[in-house]
């Protein structure tokens with residue numbers, strides 16, 4: 001199979017590319033990524049040179065580029081990770097979220113319609129369901145929970161999901177959607193909570209925590225997300241949404257305290273800062289459908305995934321120190337600048 005993975009230079013995309021390149025040597029994996037601030041070719045070093053892997057730089061919202069790529073490659077499967085993904089950035093600049101997350105998605109869908117596809121898979125998020133109250137631990141998001149977004153980020157992701165489902169209903173396009181809870185693990189950009197805590201704590205820097213740190217997120221180790229997507233693409237039903245989550249709900253404060261404890265750093269590094277506007281209170285996924293229909297089970301709990309993640313950041317300081325210093329931007333220019 002020839003598979004286009006978009007956004008494969010980002011956090012989850014690169015973990016997915018590593019997984020697929022190793023697991024399916026007979027498949028051809030084409031990684032299409034624009035390399036925004038969030039895309040990092042250093043994350044792809046483990047697969048560089050693998051015969052079943054190629055990188056193509058491009059914009060999923062650039063119609064001419066996308067159509068000419070599909071004309072040339074005729075992919076069997078498209079898995080769309082590419083997105084603007086940071087809620088705080090969406091609050092300061094919503095428009096780029098509409099362009100990449102919505103127009104980028106409809107551009108890929110149109111190319112799939114024109115050139116034919118076995119499966120288009122949209123990587124979506126629990127954030128499309130909005131949030132749950134903190135005092136109702138009995139409530140979970142199911143696939144039937146209405147879309148009810150809070151931020152420009154989640155609104156753009158929800159818009160994309162609705163287009164994906166509309167292309168199935170209207171044109172019969174073979175699509176699927178996964179909505180996953182918060183991921184953590186290797187190659188996570190240091191602006192996000194867990195790598196931010198690790199990188200700042202290692203440098204004995206203050207750790208900002210929004211509000212009182214009581215917001216609850218449901219954490220999943222990234223490779224568990226990758227195995228779920230692989231299962232859905234191969235065995236999931238067309239036109240269906242699958243929720244992915246591992247029942248690992250933690251308050252943001254608990255996450256920070258766990259990481260500080262594991263690193264032997266004091267809680268005095270924590271600094272409570274003014275809350276994010278519209279901050280979602282609690283996310284919690286019900287993954288019954290993917291568990292019962294497709295037999296998916298996560299390998300890691302939060303307790304087992306956090307030490308593995310911390311160890312990875314300790315063993316790969318160059319990777320995140322380069323990002324923090326901005327040096328990886330020049331790495332890209334050196335590697336590819338003259339060839340584009």
Ligand SMILES: NC(=O)c1ccc[n+]([C@@H]2O[C@H](COP(=O)([O-])OP(=O)(O)OC[C@H]3O[C@@H](n4cnc5c(N)ncnc54)[C@H](O)[C@@H]3O)[C@@H](O)[C@H]2O)c1
Pocket residue numbers: 006007008009010011012013032033034035036037038039040058059060061080081082083084085086100104123124125126157179180181182183184189
């Ligand atoms: N991180 C999470 O916890 C989480 C949870 C659930 C779902 N998701 C979804 O998973 C996907 C990947 O998330 P992530 O955290 O890896 O994001 P990320 O920000 O780390 O990576 C996004 C990637 O997309 C690329 N990209 C951005 N705009 C592009 C464009 N116009 N054309 C081509 N490539 C472009 C970037 O260069 C980057 O490599 C997103 O769709 C996100 O909504 C993320």
